[in-house]
Amino acid sequence: xxxxxxxLSRLIAPAAAPYWQVAPLAGVLAVFFLLPLAIxxxxxxxxxxxxxxxxxxxxxxxxxxxxxCLAELPGLCVTFKxxxxxxxxxxxxxxxxxxxxxxxxxxxxxxxxxxxxxxxxFLLCTxxxxxSNVIRMxxxxxxxxxxxxxxxxxxxxxxxxxPLEWLLFSDFAVVLAFVxxxxxxxxxxIFNSMSRIDRALLEASRDAGASAWxxxxxxxxxxxxxxxxxxxxxxxxxxxxxxxxIGVMGGQQIASVGKIIQVELSYLQFPLxxxxxxVLLGAVLAIICSMTRLVDLRREL
Amino acid sequence: xxxxxxxxFYALATVFGLFVLFLYGPMLTILVLSFQGPTGGLxxxxxxxxxxxxxxxxxxxxxxxIWAAFGRSLKLGAVVMTLTVLISLLAGYAFRRRFRGxxxxxxTAVASLIVPSIIVSLGIAVEFxxxxxxxxxxxxxxxxxxxxxxxxxxxxxxxxxxxxxxxWTLPFGLLIMFAVFNRFDHRYEEAARDxxxxxxxxxRHVVLPxxxxxxxxxxxxxxxxxxxEAARSSQALxxxxxxxxxxxxxxxxTVTNPEIYALGTVTTGVSFAVILISLLLxxxxxxxxx
Numbered sequence: 398x399x400x401x402x403x404x405l406s407r408l409i410a411p412a413a414a415p416y417w418q419v420a421p422l423a424g425v426l427a428v429f430f431l432l433p434l435a436i437x438x439x440x441x442x443x444x445x446x447x448x449x450x451x452x453x454x455x456x457x458x459x460x461x462x463x464x465x466c467l468a469e470l471p472g473l474c475v476t477f478k479x480x481x482x483x484x485x486x487x488x489x490x491x492x493x494x495x496x497x498x499x500x501x502x503x504x505x506x507x508x509x510x511x512x513x514x515x516x517x518x519f520l521l522c523t524x525x526x527x528x529s530n531v532i533r534m535x536x537x538x539x540x541x542x543x544x545x546x547x548x549x550x551x552x553x554x555x556x557x558x559x560p561l562e563w564l565l566f567s568d569f570a571v572v573l574a575f576v577x578x579x580x581x582x583x584x585x586x587i588f589n590s591m592s593r594i595d596r597a598l599l600e601a602s603r604d605a606g607a608s609a610w611x612x613x614x615x616x617x618x619x620x621x622x623x624x625x626x627x628x629x630x631x632x633x634x635x636x637x638x639x640x641x642x643i644g645v646m647g648g649q650q651i652a653s654v655g656k657i658i659q660v661e662l663s664y665l666q667f668p669l670x671x672x673x674x675x676v677l678l679g680a681v682l683a684i685i686c687s688m689t690r691l692v693d694l695r696r697e698l
Numbered sequence: 699x700x701x702x703x704x705x706x707f708y709a710l711a712t713v714f715g716l717f718v719l720f721l722y723g724p725m726l727t728i729l730v731l732s733f734q735g736p737t738g739g740l741x742x743x744x745x746x747x748x749x750x751x752x753x754x755x756x757x758x759x760x761x762x763x764i765w766a767a768f769g770r771s772l773k774l775g776a777v778v779m780t781l782t783v784l785i786s787l788l789a790g791y792a793f794r795r796r797f798r799g800x801x802x803x804x805x806t807a808v809a810s811l812i813v814p815s816i817i818v819s820l821g822i823a824v825e826f827x828x829x830x831x832x833x834x835x836x837x838x839x840x841x842x843x844x845x846x847x848x849x850x851x852x853x854x855x856x857x858x859x860x861x862x863x864x865x866w867t868l869p870f871g872l873l874i875m876f877a878v879f880n881r882f883d884h885r886y887e888e889a890a891r892d893x894x895x896x897x898x899x900x901x902r903h904v905v906l907p908x909x910x911x912x913x914x915x916x917x918x919x920x921x922x923x924x925x926x927e928a929a930r931s932s933q934a935l936x937x938x939x940x941x942x943x944x945x946x947x948x949x950x951x952t953v954t955n956p957e958i959y960a961l962g963t964v965t966t967g968v969s970f971a972v973i974l975i976s977l978l979l980x981x982x983x984x985x986x987x988x
Contacts, residue, residue, distance in 0.1 A: 415800075418792035421785045422868060423803050429861030430810045433821025440824050450827070501717055504710040508703075518714070520977070525721050527922035528969040531946045532962040536724035539731055539741045546727070546742055577720065609706060630812060638814020641929050645950050655816040655929075662933050667824050674817045681814060 441671035458672035479652045490575040498583025506591035534645045541565040566648030574646040583628035590624030732959035751960040771942040775924040782867045782920030790875025811869040815929035822934040826853040853936040862934040863924045871916045878912040911980040918976035
């Protein structure tokens, strides 16, 4: 009895508290994140038939992911083409959300003076984030479609002779939808960085004779770097792994890495999909590593 | 004390206004179009105003049992919300002190946020397939094959689906707790202790009222992120267990009338109701503090 009591009191002792407090979080992450990732890596070396997976240690799946990639050089194999297409979306969306996010965050942080207004406008930017992505994608259809508002207006005004076909189910629509969905992921971290900037620095910059533009470029910009990097990581990884947006906005016609994985899964080719997932994960990690070189993530959060 | 605003203010305010229009404009169009008249189509013009499409939606969408999916999403959202608040609160407490492995847990949570959803979904799908195989094998091994005769899969809304959603909501919850405790004044708690409060009393009467608005915020994230989640649970749900966003994604290619807008309006309505309740609650709780 005495011993049990001592054990119990050690368990609820302050020193032990953080461990049981963090246990549920650690447990969920272990079972539903780390273990699945580990299983994915292992299974990517397995064989498979139409209806089952067979434990093995073969590189067949990776060979078929990169099938023809060397032989077809300097032409591009399917995998390289798909990655290139996804990377293209990444760069475009990144550039647009970065400039847009910075501009909007700058306005919120430095031009809106009252805290109430800042909160209201900030909420205005974040509320759509709490609504459905799929619906936000569909909502472009009545605007951009062949008979949509934009085309009707353009044709009626005589600006174009016939409805523009590239507005919907196109690269343009995909980029537009990404910007629509993910600019929030830039605004929040950049705004967070900017609101920590000491206002005296801006005054000092002005007193030293810098123009408003020079102050933004040489003072605000560098000091917002952590926010810029965190926002960039979010946007780039979201676009890299996406298949829903590219599917819906591309009219199911544009290839993406995520789409390849999803199709393979629908044919129950788990090991092949796993190999593709590992390659994708490697690509994403490489991008993140090069970005985090620029900033100490933990200190900023 | 109103200083004259610089010209840049007006330029930036215009950009901001246009951005807000860009954010909400499309949502407004489907709100309007969901009240399309019975003869109207997917685009403007409106041919009358009616609730025709809502009535048809109420009757179901052909082969897809949309209201079952609605119910599943609602139930899953509620469970995810509750667990996200509890687990994040506990973890937030843990991170107030140093403990071994804290950096590892932190980075794992951040990684869970940024690893592409399709990969997490795939991993969970394979994990549960292997688990199913293991269950069958174990049951046969102990001679109880009869027990698992009707068994198809252990994957489902409240097993694999719940796990998939938590990997998405918990990192947000944890980051919010970080923000809360970084700004938290420890002296309140110490004062309570000095006055003889036990640590559970200090929690209930001092800490909890102070952080209650943030917990509502976590609940808001927990519910809405789950309610709208598609990519992460896409592969990780059992057969015929699709949530509303997944059914919706499928419907984008098959439904060719404004029923889909009506469904969009209803879904967004639920989101907005939750957001509104949360924001009001946060304000009320914030007021009470003063």
